[in-house]
Amino acid sequence: MGFHCTRVVSTPKAPSLSLLKPDLISTKVHQLNKVRGFEVKAAMPPEDQVRIPHVLTVAGSDSGAGAGIQADLKACAARGVYCSTVITAVTAQNTVGVQGVNVLPEDFVLEQLHSVLSDMRPDVVKTGMLPSTGIVKVLCRYLQEFPVRALVVDPVMVSTSGDTLAGPSILSSFREELLPMAEIVTPNLKEASALLGGMPLESLADMHSAAKYIHHFGPKNVLVKGGDLPASLDAVDVLYDGENYFEFRTSRIKTPNTHGTGCSLASSIAAELAKGSSVISAVKVAKRFIESALGYSKNILIGNGPHGPFDPFLKLKKYAHGSSRQSLFDPSNLFLYAVTDSRMNQKWDRSITDAVKAAIQGGATIVQLREKEADTRDFLESAKACLEICRQHGVPLLINDRVDIALACDADGVHVGQSDMPAHVARVLLGPDKIIGVSCKTPEQAQEAWVDGADYIGCGGVYPTNTKENNPTLGLDGLKTVCLASKLPVVAIGGIGISNAHSVMKLQAPNLKGVAVVSALFDRESVLIETQKLHKVLVESNTEIR
Ligand SMILES: Cc1ncc(COP(=O)(O)OP(=O)(O)O)c(N)n1
Ligand SMILES: Cc1ncsc1CCOP(=O)(O)O
Ligand SMILES: [Mg+2]
Numbered sequence: 001m002g003f004h005c006t007r008v009v010s011t012p013k014a015p016s017l018s019l020l021k022p023d024l025i026s027t028k029v030h031q032l033n034k035v036r037g038f039e040v041k042a043a044m045p046p047e048d049q050v051r052i053p054h055v056l057t058v059a060g061s062d063s064g065a066g067a068g069i070q071a072d073l074k075a076c077a078a079r080g081v082y083c084s085t086v087i088t089a090v091t092a093q094n095t096v097g098v099q100g101v102n103v104l105p106e107d108f109v110l111e112q113l114h115s116v117l118s119d120m121r122p123d124v125v126k127t128g129m130l131p132s133t134g135i136v137k138v139l140c141r142y143l144q145e146f147p148v149r150a151l152v153v154d155p156v157m158v159s160t161s162g163d164t165l166a167g168p169s170i171l172s173s174f175r176e177e178l179l180p181m182a183e184i185v186t187p188n189l190k191e192a193s194a195l196l197g198g199m200p201l202e203s204l205a206d207m208h209s210a211a212k213y214i215h216h217f218g219p220k221n222v223l224v225k226g227g228d229l230p231a232s233l234d235a236v237d238v239l240y241d242g243e244n245y246f247e248f249r250t251s252r253i254k255t256p257n258t259h260g261t262g263c264s265l266a267s268s269i270a271a272e273l274a275k276g277s278s279v280i281s282a283v284k285v286a287k288r289f290i291e292s293a294l295g296y297s298k299n300i301l302i303g304n305g306p307h308g309p310f311d312p313f314l315k316l317k318k319y320a321h322g323s324s325r326q327s328l329f330d331p332s333n334l335f336l337y338a339v340t341d342s343r344m345n346q347k348w349d350r351s352i353t354d355a356v357k358a359a360i361q362g363g364a365t366i367v368q369l370r371e372k373e374a375d376t377r378d379f380l381e382s383a384k385a386c387l388e389i390c391r392q393h394g395v396p397l398l399i400n401d402r403v404d405i406a407l408a409c410d411a412d413g414v415h416v417g418q419s420d421m422p423a424h425v426a427r428v429l430l431g432p433d434k435i436i437g438v439s440c441k442t443p444e445q446a447q448e449a450w451v452d453g454a455d456y457i458g459c460g461g462v463y464p465t466n467t468k469e470n471n472p473t474l475g476l477d478g479l480k481t482v483c484l485a486s487k488l489p490v491v492a493i494g495g496i497g498i499s500n501a502h503s504v505m506k507l508q509a510p511n512l513k514g515v516a517v518v519s520a521l522f523d524r525e526s527v528l529i530e531t532q533k534l535h536k537v538l539v540e541s542n543t544e545i546r
Contacts, residue, residue, distance in 0.1 A: 055270045056116055057128065059086075059088060060129030060156075062091055063094070064094040067259055067262070068129060081271035081275065087104060089102060089131045094303055095259065106134040125152070130170065136178055137177065139178070150184075155186075155195060157170070161306075185219040192211075195217070253298055261294065329455045331489035334489055337368065342370075348522075358527035372400075376405070401416065401421075407429065412435050413436055423438045427452065436453065436455055438452070446487070447487070458516055459490050462495060476503065479492055479504070491516045501541065506544075
């Protein structure tokens with residue numbers, strides 16, 4: 001296999017850094033920082049600065065992004081830890097196997113190590129593919145120069161597909177140089193066997209012995225992973241800390257999408273250690289994390305080969321081809337806004353799904369589930385069923401008050417009031433693509449909703465209402481004042497129905513996009529007929545206004 005390495009950025013022009021002493025390079029980095037925005041950091045009061053847990057991964061790049069550097073970056077990001085990278089080799093790899101490997105020159109690995117360690121001071125270093133003894137030596141030297149809180153060694157030798165990533169010559173430098181510095185080493189059965197000169201490992205008892213023998217090489221903890229034990233057995237990993245054994249036992253998840261589990265487990269352990277966890281709780285959390293990611297990803301399809309990647313963010317299926325979700329919020333959706341009411345449905349002996357179906361058939365352009373009395377579990381089940389109906393018709397479904405329900409059923413968003421979850425918190429929890437509506441009665445509240453990242457505001461009660469107790473009536477003037485001040489689209493609410501919807505729309509207040517209605521639709525014998533009638537009034541108002 002050929003070797004190729006392109007140096008992309010090199011500032012300042014200097015003799016190869018590998019020729020410089022570490023303290024000389026530090027000075028250079030420092031000078032550079034002074035010139036480029038170092039003052040900005042200096043100007044930030046120390047009490048405002050937030051130190052972020054940081055893992056440096058020293059590993060190989062996987063072009064298929066299931067394992068290696070890419071897996072480490074994803075796992076650390078998913079676990080809320082910053083991850084910097086020193087690349088030791090670039091592999092051409094996919095779900096079938098490894099097609100090529102280019103090992104980077106030791107000098108350049110050293111240069112990357114220096115760049116990161118001298119400036120960014122990671123808490124934990126995690127190693128993956130270390131393809132040459134020279135690279136192991138350089139790494140050990142640098143770790144002595146720039147000590148970190150913990151070293152996590154994943155002794156990568158063979159890929160999931162069975163391709164060799166580090167030859168047997170690496171074993172002695174692992175045993176003699178790297179392992180003595182490690183807080184934890186995480187071999188699978190094949191790697192543990194290789195470290196022990198080919199000792200056969202076929203049972204749980206063998207794993208216990210292997211952990212103990214590997215501990216003699218000097219790591220503080222050894223985690224022998226039993227994923228390769230016969231599939232009839234539970235998946236068991238054994239942790240040995242020099243005194244005690246701990247077994248981590250989980251049921252096996254049947255999936256081909258396991259490529260990168262080793263790298264992701266080791267970097268998740270590193271992430272937890274960087275946050276300050278003990279080794280045992282780091283392993284526990286990391287294992288739980290990988291398990292849920294594998295469970296979530298068991299049927300995802302990426303690539304044609306037998307070793308697919310998994311999704312540590314648990315997000316990919318949400319946007320999968322074929323799942324029909326609402327695209328970005330369209331203010332014209334506020335035209336006829338149907339808000340359900342559990343008491344009214346009970347009174348008319350109607351299921352929430354029938355109510356929603358009828359409202360959509362009648363012309364509702366957005367639906368909000370406002371189920372004040374429902375038990376959480378019932379609410380979630382109804383929300384899932386309503387979401388299916390709404391998705392079939394391309395109508396967004398929002399949840400009143402309950403951000404947890406919206407998250408659990410993946411609704412299109414939430415509507416929150418002034419005493420509910422603040423919109424800026426809901427935005428962080430729901431992410432940038434969900435719809436957030438906020439109830440506003442004043443220009444100041446409308447301004448705040450905009451700053452908080454809301455998509456629209458609901459303004460009312462425009463007219464007196466029995467649906468919401470003690471709700472002040474703003475009148476058409478109050479509505480107009482808020483509409484004039486709002487930077488967001490507005491939907492009017494409160495006491496609105498067929499008889500007065502026209503008066504509301506006739507106001508022609510800026511930003512006013514429609515009306516939100518509860519009792520005029522749902523406290524009636526036929527939701528379908530009432531929605532159709534209201535839709536007609538709104539369409540006629542629009543025509544008249546134009
Ligand atoms: C569209 C729309 N506007 C206003 C409200 C009222 O929300 P809130 O003030 O939180 O009161 P409750 O509905 O929770 O009683 C709304 N639900 N929808
Ligand atoms: C939830 C809400 N927020 C302000 S008024 C109101 C109640 C609207 O119900 P109705 O349409 O039956 O007057
Ligand atoms: Mg509310």
